[in-house]
Amino acid sequence: MISYSFCPVCGKPLSEGVIEGRTRMFCASCGWVHYRNPLPVAVAYTVNRHNELLVIRRAHEPAINEWALPGGFLEEGEEPHEGCLRELMEETSLDGRVERLIGIYHRNVDLYGSLLIVAYKVVVVDHECMTPNHEVSEAGFFGECNCPQINIPLHRHIIEENRRFENLAGVTGNPVL
Amino acid sequence: MISYSFCPVCGKPLSEGVIEGRTRMFCASCGWVHYRNPLPVAVAYTVNRHNELLVIRRAHEPAINEWALPGGFLEEGEEPHEGCLRELMEETSLDGRVERLIGIYHRNVDLYGSLLIVAYKVVVVDHECMTPNHEVSEAGFFGECNCPQINIPLHRHIIEENRRFENLAGVTGNPVL
Secondary structure, eight states: OOOOOBOTTTOOBOEEEEETTEEEEEOTTTOOBOOOOOEEEEEEEEEOTTOOEEEEEEOSSSSTTOEEOOEEEOOTTOOHHHHHHHHHHHHHOOOEEEEEEEEEEEEEETTTEEEEEEEEEEEESOOTTOOOOTTEEEEEEEOTTTOOOOOOHHHHHHHHHHHHHHHHHTOOSOOOO | OOOOOBOTTTOOBOEEEEETTEEEEEOTTTOOBOOOOOEEEEEEEEEOTTOOEEEEEEOSSSSTTOEEOOEEEOOTTOOHHHHHHHHHHHHHOOOEEEEEEEEEEEEEETTTEEEEEEEEEEEESOOTTOOOOTTEEEEEEEOTTTOOOOOOHHHHHHHHHHHHHHHHHTOOSOOOO
Protein backbone atom coordinates (compact mmCIF):
# COMPACT_ATOMS: atom_id res chain seq x y z
CA MET A 1 0.00 0.00 0.00
CA ILE A 2 1.23 3.46 -0.96
CA SER A 3 1.30 6.21 1.65
CA TYR A 4 0.67 9.86 0.87
CA SER A 5 3.34 12.49 1.57
CA PHE A 6 1.96 15.51 -0.32
CA CYS A 7 -1.37 17.30 -0.44
CA PRO A 8 -3.17 16.36 -3.69
CA VAL A 9 -5.02 19.70 -3.64
CA CYS A 10 -2.21 22.23 -3.09
CA GLY A 11 0.96 20.11 -3.38
CA LYS A 12 2.42 21.00 0.06
CA PRO A 13 3.98 18.31 2.30
CA LEU A 14 1.46 16.60 4.59
CA SER A 15 1.63 16.50 8.39
CA GLU A 16 0.45 13.78 10.76
CA GLY A 17 -2.12 14.45 13.46
CA VAL A 18 -5.09 13.03 15.34
CA ILE A 19 -8.30 14.07 13.58
CA GLU A 20 -11.71 12.74 14.61
CA GLY A 21 -10.10 10.17 16.88
CA ARG A 22 -7.64 8.68 14.39
CA THR A 23 -4.09 9.41 13.28
CA ARG A 24 -4.38 10.84 9.77
CA MET A 25 -2.23 12.74 7.31
CA PHE A 26 -3.46 16.29 6.71
CA CYS A 27 -2.39 19.49 4.99
CA ALA A 28 -1.55 22.31 7.40
CA SER A 29 -1.67 24.72 4.45
CA CYS A 30 -5.11 24.10 2.89
CA GLY A 31 -6.78 21.81 5.46
CA TRP A 32 -7.18 18.71 3.27
CA VAL A 33 -7.40 15.51 5.35
CA HIS A 34 -6.53 12.04 4.09
CA TYR A 35 -9.51 10.05 5.32
CA ARG A 36 -8.83 6.41 4.60
CA ASN A 37 -11.90 4.33 3.80
CA PRO A 38 -12.34 0.77 2.58
CA LEU A 39 -12.21 0.45 -1.21
CA PRO A 40 -15.47 -0.99 -2.54
CA VAL A 41 -15.26 -4.15 -4.63
CA ALA A 42 -18.03 -6.15 -6.32
CA VAL A 43 -17.85 -9.94 -6.71
CA ALA A 44 -20.12 -11.91 -9.06
CA TYR A 45 -21.20 -15.42 -8.03
CA THR A 46 -22.31 -16.29 -11.56
CA VAL A 47 -24.25 -19.29 -12.81
CA ASN A 48 -25.45 -20.30 -16.26
CA ARG A 49 -28.84 -21.82 -17.08
CA HIS A 50 -27.52 -25.28 -16.09
CA ASN A 51 -26.70 -23.82 -12.67
CA GLU A 52 -22.99 -24.31 -13.25
CA LEU A 53 -20.68 -21.84 -11.50
CA LEU A 54 -18.39 -19.47 -13.40
CA VAL A 55 -14.83 -19.54 -12.10
CA ILE A 56 -11.93 -17.63 -13.58
CA ARG A 57 -8.21 -18.03 -13.14
CA ARG A 58 -6.59 -14.76 -12.11
CA ALA A 59 -3.80 -13.46 -14.38
CA HIS A 60 -2.75 -10.65 -12.00
CA GLU A 61 -1.87 -10.12 -8.36
CA PRO A 62 -3.29 -10.44 -5.80
CA ALA A 63 -3.83 -14.21 -5.87
CA ILE A 64 -2.29 -14.63 -9.34
CA ASN A 65 -3.04 -18.06 -10.88
CA GLU A 66 -5.74 -18.77 -8.31
CA TRP A 67 -9.22 -19.80 -9.37
CA ALA A 68 -11.71 -17.21 -8.22
CA LEU A 69 -15.07 -15.56 -8.68
CA PRO A 70 -14.96 -12.61 -11.12
CA GLY A 71 -15.08 -9.08 -9.74
CA GLY A 72 -13.28 -5.79 -9.27
CA PHE A 73 -13.38 -2.26 -7.94
CA LEU A 74 -16.52 -0.17 -8.10
CA GLU A 75 -16.08 3.08 -9.99
CA GLU A 76 -17.30 6.50 -8.83
CA GLY A 77 -20.95 7.07 -9.74
CA GLU A 78 -21.71 3.40 -10.19
CA GLU A 79 -24.51 1.38 -8.59
CA PRO A 80 -22.89 -1.65 -6.91
CA HIS A 81 -24.93 -4.18 -8.93
CA GLU A 82 -24.05 -2.33 -12.14
CA GLY A 83 -20.37 -2.38 -11.21
CA CYS A 84 -20.65 -6.11 -10.57
CA LEU A 85 -22.10 -6.71 -14.05
CA ARG A 86 -19.55 -4.36 -15.65
CA GLU A 87 -16.68 -6.30 -14.08
CA LEU A 88 -18.20 -9.58 -15.28
CA MET A 89 -18.55 -8.14 -18.78
CA GLU A 90 -14.99 -6.77 -18.81
CA GLU A 91 -13.38 -9.97 -17.55
CA THR A 92 -15.42 -12.49 -19.55
CA SER A 93 -17.57 -10.55 -22.10
CA LEU A 94 -20.63 -12.19 -20.50
CA ASP A 95 -23.87 -10.28 -20.09
CA GLY A 96 -25.41 -11.11 -16.72
CA ARG A 97 -28.44 -10.23 -14.64
CA VAL A 98 -28.24 -9.74 -10.87
CA GLU A 99 -30.56 -12.12 -9.04
CA ARG A 100 -29.87 -10.94 -5.48
CA LEU A 101 -27.37 -9.61 -2.98
CA ILE A 102 -25.48 -12.43 -1.23
CA GLY A 103 -23.64 -10.35 1.35
CA ILE A 104 -21.17 -7.65 2.23
CA TYR A 105 -17.74 -8.34 3.68
CA HIS A 106 -14.52 -6.65 4.73
CA ARG A 107 -10.99 -7.88 4.10
CA ASN A 108 -7.50 -6.42 4.45
CA VAL A 109 -5.34 -7.20 1.42
CA ASP A 110 -1.61 -6.40 1.28
CA LEU A 111 -1.75 -4.87 -2.19
CA TYR A 112 -4.78 -2.61 -1.71
CA GLY A 113 -5.38 -2.36 2.03
CA SER A 114 -8.93 -2.30 3.31
CA LEU A 115 -11.59 -3.67 0.94
CA LEU A 116 -15.38 -3.60 1.28
CA ILE A 117 -16.67 -6.46 -0.85
CA VAL A 118 -20.25 -6.68 -2.11
CA ALA A 119 -21.20 -10.10 -3.51
CA TYR A 120 -24.16 -10.69 -5.83
CA LYS A 121 -25.65 -13.77 -7.38
CA VAL A 122 -25.66 -13.26 -11.15
CA VAL A 123 -27.31 -15.33 -13.85
CA VAL A 124 -25.97 -15.55 -17.39
CA VAL A 125 -28.33 -16.90 -20.05
CA ASP A 126 -26.00 -16.96 -23.05
CA HIS A 127 -22.65 -18.30 -21.90
CA GLU A 128 -21.38 -19.59 -25.25
CA CYS A 129 -19.63 -16.36 -26.24
CA MET A 130 -17.23 -16.06 -23.29
CA THR A 131 -13.98 -14.19 -24.07
CA PRO A 132 -11.66 -13.70 -21.08
CA ASN A 133 -9.72 -10.41 -20.99
CA HIS A 134 -6.10 -9.78 -19.91
CA GLU A 135 -7.02 -10.16 -16.23
CA VAL A 136 -8.09 -13.77 -16.73
CA SER A 137 -5.95 -16.68 -17.95
CA GLU A 138 -8.74 -19.31 -17.98
CA ALA A 139 -12.45 -19.29 -17.36
CA GLY A 140 -15.31 -21.76 -17.42
CA PHE A 141 -18.63 -22.85 -15.99
CA PHE A 142 -18.31 -25.90 -13.79
CA GLY A 143 -20.58 -28.28 -11.95
CA GLU A 144 -19.86 -29.52 -8.48
CA CYS A 145 -17.85 -32.55 -9.60
CA ASN A 146 -15.38 -30.89 -11.93
CA CYS A 147 -14.95 -27.42 -10.43
CA PRO A 148 -11.34 -26.27 -9.93
CA GLN A 149 -10.41 -25.74 -6.30
CA ILE A 150 -11.01 -22.23 -5.02
CA ASN A 151 -8.52 -21.30 -2.29
CA ILE A 152 -9.33 -17.63 -1.70
CA PRO A 153 -11.04 -17.75 1.72
CA LEU A 154 -13.51 -14.94 1.00
CA HIS A 155 -14.62 -16.54 -2.28
CA ARG A 156 -15.12 -19.88 -0.54
CA HIS A 157 -17.14 -18.05 2.11
CA ILE A 158 -19.35 -16.35 -0.52
CA ILE A 159 -20.01 -19.74 -2.17
CA GLU A 160 -20.86 -21.20 1.23
CA GLU A 161 -23.19 -18.31 2.12
CA ASN A 162 -24.99 -18.67 -1.19
CA ARG A 163 -25.34 -22.44 -0.64
CA ARG A 164 -26.74 -21.89 2.83
CA PHE A 165 -29.28 -19.36 1.53
CA GLU A 166 -30.37 -21.58 -1.35
CA ASN A 167 -30.70 -24.60 0.89
CA LEU A 168 -32.89 -22.59 3.25
CA ALA A 169 -34.91 -21.17 0.38
CA GLY A 170 -35.34 -24.61 -1.17
CA VAL A 171 -33.48 -23.81 -4.39
CA THR A 172 -32.43 -27.10 -5.99
CA GLY A 173 -29.37 -28.04 -7.98
CA ASN A 174 -27.06 -25.29 -6.75
CA PRO A 175 -23.40 -25.82 -7.51
CA VAL A 176 -22.10 -26.82 -4.11
CA LEU A 177 -18.31 -26.78 -3.96
CA MET B 1 -16.15 17.93 -4.25
CA ILE B 2 -12.44 18.70 -4.28
CA SER B 3 -10.37 17.76 -7.34
CA TYR B 4 -6.76 16.68 -7.14
CA SER B 5 -4.02 18.65 -8.93
CA PHE B 6 -0.87 17.16 -7.38
CA CYS B 7 0.45 13.65 -6.87
CA PRO B 8 0.04 12.72 -3.18
CA VAL B 9 3.01 10.31 -3.45
CA CYS B 10 5.70 12.47 -5.10
CA GLY B 11 4.14 15.96 -5.14
CA LYS B 12 4.42 16.56 -8.92
CA PRO B 13 1.50 18.11 -10.89
CA LEU B 14 -0.98 15.53 -12.16
CA SER B 15 -1.90 14.96 -15.83
CA GLU B 16 -5.22 13.86 -17.30
CA GLY B 17 -5.51 10.74 -19.43
CA VAL B 18 -7.69 7.76 -20.28
CA ILE B 19 -6.72 4.81 -18.06
CA GLU B 20 -8.70 1.56 -18.01
CA GLY B 21 -11.47 3.13 -20.06
CA ARG B 22 -12.03 6.25 -17.96
CA THR B 23 -10.59 9.77 -17.84
CA ARG B 24 -8.48 9.91 -14.71
CA MET B 25 -5.79 12.12 -13.20
CA PHE B 26 -2.39 10.43 -13.04
CA CYS B 27 1.23 11.22 -12.24
CA ALA B 28 3.51 11.08 -15.27
CA SER B 29 6.49 11.10 -12.90
CA CYS B 30 5.79 8.18 -10.52
CA GLY B 31 2.77 6.48 -12.14
CA TRP B 32 0.22 7.07 -9.37
CA VAL B 33 -3.37 7.02 -10.68
CA HIS B 34 -6.31 8.72 -9.02
CA TYR B 35 -8.90 5.96 -9.14
CA ARG B 36 -12.17 7.39 -7.90
CA ASN B 37 -14.39 4.96 -6.03
CA PRO B 38 -17.60 5.38 -4.07
CA LEU B 39 -17.04 6.29 -0.42
CA PRO B 40 -18.56 3.65 1.87
CA VAL B 41 -21.11 4.81 4.43
CA ALA B 42 -23.04 2.80 7.04
CA VAL B 43 -26.58 3.71 8.11
CA ALA B 44 -28.25 2.32 11.24
CA TYR B 45 -32.01 1.68 11.19
CA THR B 46 -32.18 1.44 14.97
CA VAL B 47 -35.06 0.32 17.16
CA ASN B 48 -35.43 0.00 20.93
CA ARG B 49 -37.14 -2.83 22.79
CA HIS B 50 -40.52 -1.15 22.21
CA ASN B 51 -39.79 -1.28 18.47
CA GLU B 52 -39.65 2.51 18.26
CA LEU B 53 -37.37 3.97 15.62
CA LEU B 54 -34.35 6.14 16.45
CA VAL B 55 -34.23 9.32 14.41
CA ILE B 56 -31.68 12.08 14.82
CA ARG B 57 -31.71 15.67 13.63
CA ARG B 58 -28.57 16.45 11.65
CA ALA B 59 -26.45 19.35 12.94
CA HIS B 60 -24.12 19.42 9.90
CA GLU B 61 -24.32 19.48 6.13
CA PRO B 62 -25.38 17.69 4.04
CA ALA B 63 -29.08 17.84 4.98
CA ILE B 64 -28.50 20.05 8.02
CA ASN B 65 -31.56 20.23 10.32
CA GLU B 66 -33.19 17.25 8.60
CA TRP B 67 -34.39 14.27 10.61
CA ALA B 68 -32.47 11.19 9.56
CA LEU B 69 -31.20 7.76 10.46
CA PRO B 70 -27.78 7.83 12.18
CA GLY B 71 -24.71 6.83 10.19
CA GLY B 72 -21.40 7.89 8.72
CA PHE B 73 -18.30 6.93 6.79
CA LEU B 74 -16.65 3.56 7.27
CA GLU B 75 -13.03 3.78 8.32
CA GLU B 76 -10.16 1.78 6.85
CA GLY B 77 -9.88 -1.67 8.39
CA GLU B 78 -13.41 -1.68 9.74
CA GLU B 79 -16.09 -4.32 9.23
CA PRO B 80 -19.18 -2.55 7.85
CA HIS B 81 -21.43 -3.69 10.70
CA GLU B 82 -18.81 -2.55 13.23
CA GLY B 83 -18.59 0.84 11.51
CA CYS B 84 -22.36 1.08 11.69
CA LEU B 85 -22.35 0.46 15.46
CA ARG B 86 -19.40 2.82 15.96
CA GLU B 87 -21.25 5.63 14.19
CA LEU B 88 -24.35 4.96 16.30
CA MET B 89 -22.22 5.04 19.45
CA GLU B 90 -20.42 8.25 18.41
CA GLU B 91 -23.59 10.12 17.48
CA THR B 92 -25.85 8.97 20.32
CA SER B 93 -23.68 7.04 22.86
CA LEU B 94 -26.02 4.08 22.35
CA ASP B 95 -24.68 0.54 22.31
CA GLY B 96 -26.43 -1.45 19.58
CA ARG B 97 -26.44 -4.95 18.12
CA VAL B 98 -26.77 -5.55 14.39
CA GLU B 99 -29.78 -7.74 13.62
CA ARG B 100 -29.36 -7.95 9.84
CA LEU B 101 -28.32 -6.25 6.61
CA ILE B 102 -31.20 -4.28 5.07
CA GLY B 103 -29.54 -3.37 1.78
CA ILE B 104 -26.80 -1.60 -0.13
CA TYR B 105 -27.36 1.55 -2.16
CA HIS B 106 -25.54 4.16 -4.21
CA ARG B 107 -26.14 7.91 -4.16
CA ASN B 108 -24.35 10.96 -5.56
CA VAL B 109 -24.15 13.77 -3.01
CA ASP B 110 -22.85 17.25 -3.87
CA LEU B 111 -20.60 17.53 -0.82
CA TYR B 112 -18.93 14.10 -1.03
CA GLY B 113 -19.62 12.76 -4.52
CA SER B 114 -20.30 9.06 -4.95
CA LEU B 115 -21.44 7.20 -1.81
CA LEU B 116 -21.94 3.47 -1.29
CA ILE B 117 -24.39 3.12 1.58
CA VAL B 118 -24.78 -0.05 3.63
CA ALA B 119 -27.89 -0.12 5.83
CA TYR B 120 -28.32 -2.42 8.83
CA LYS B 121 -31.14 -3.03 11.24
CA VAL B 122 -29.79 -2.39 14.73
CA VAL B 123 -31.41 -3.12 18.09
CA VAL B 124 -30.65 -1.11 21.23
CA VAL B 125 -31.66 -2.64 24.55
CA ASP B 126 -30.75 0.19 26.91
CA HIS B 127 -31.86 3.45 25.31
CA GLU B 128 -32.18 5.53 28.46
CA CYS B 129 -28.62 6.84 28.40
CA MET B 130 -28.69 8.55 24.98
CA THR B 131 -26.29 11.51 24.65
CA PRO B 132 -26.19 13.12 21.18
CA ASN B 133 -22.78 14.40 20.02
CA HIS B 134 -21.95 17.57 18.04
CA GLU B 135 -23.25 16.03 14.79
CA VAL B 136 -26.76 15.72 16.21
CA SER B 137 -29.03 18.53 17.46
CA GLU B 138 -31.92 16.31 18.62
CA ALA B 139 -32.52 12.58 18.84
CA GLY B 140 -35.26 10.29 20.02
CA PHE B 141 -37.06 6.99 19.63
CA PHE B 142 -40.46 7.40 18.04
CA GLY B 143 -43.47 5.27 17.25
CA GLU B 144 -45.35 5.51 14.00
CA CYS B 145 -47.76 8.21 15.21
CA ASN B 146 -45.31 10.75 16.56
CA CYS B 147 -42.24 10.27 14.37
CA PRO B 148 -40.78 13.46 12.85
CA GLN B 149 -40.97 13.57 9.07
CA ILE B 150 -37.93 12.13 7.32
CA ASN B 151 -37.32 13.85 3.99
CA ILE B 152 -34.02 12.31 2.88
CA PRO B 153 -35.12 10.02 0.03
CA LEU B 154 -32.59 7.28 0.74
CA HIS B 155 -33.52 7.12 4.42
CA ARG B 156 -37.21 6.90 3.51
CA HIS B 157 -36.28 4.12 1.09
CA ILE B 158 -34.35 2.18 3.78
CA ILE B 159 -37.34 2.47 6.15
CA GLU B 160 -39.63 1.25 3.37
CA GLU B 161 -37.34 -1.69 2.49
CA ASN B 162 -37.19 -2.72 6.12
CA ARG B 163 -40.98 -2.50 6.41
CA ARG B 164 -41.42 -4.63 3.29
CA PHE B 165 -39.02 -7.26 4.63
CA GLU B 166 -40.65 -7.37 8.07
CA ASN B 167 -44.12 -7.58 6.58
CA LEU B 168 -42.98 -10.51 4.42
CA ALA B 169 -41.23 -12.15 7.36
CA GLY B 170 -44.27 -11.68 9.59
CA VAL B 171 -42.56 -9.39 12.09
CA THR B 172 -45.24 -7.46 14.00
CA GLY B 173 -45.28 -3.97 15.36
CA ASN B 174 -42.60 -2.49 13.16
CA PRO B 175 -42.44 1.28 13.18
CA VAL B 176 -44.02 2.07 9.82
CA LEU B 177 -43.55 5.70 8.77
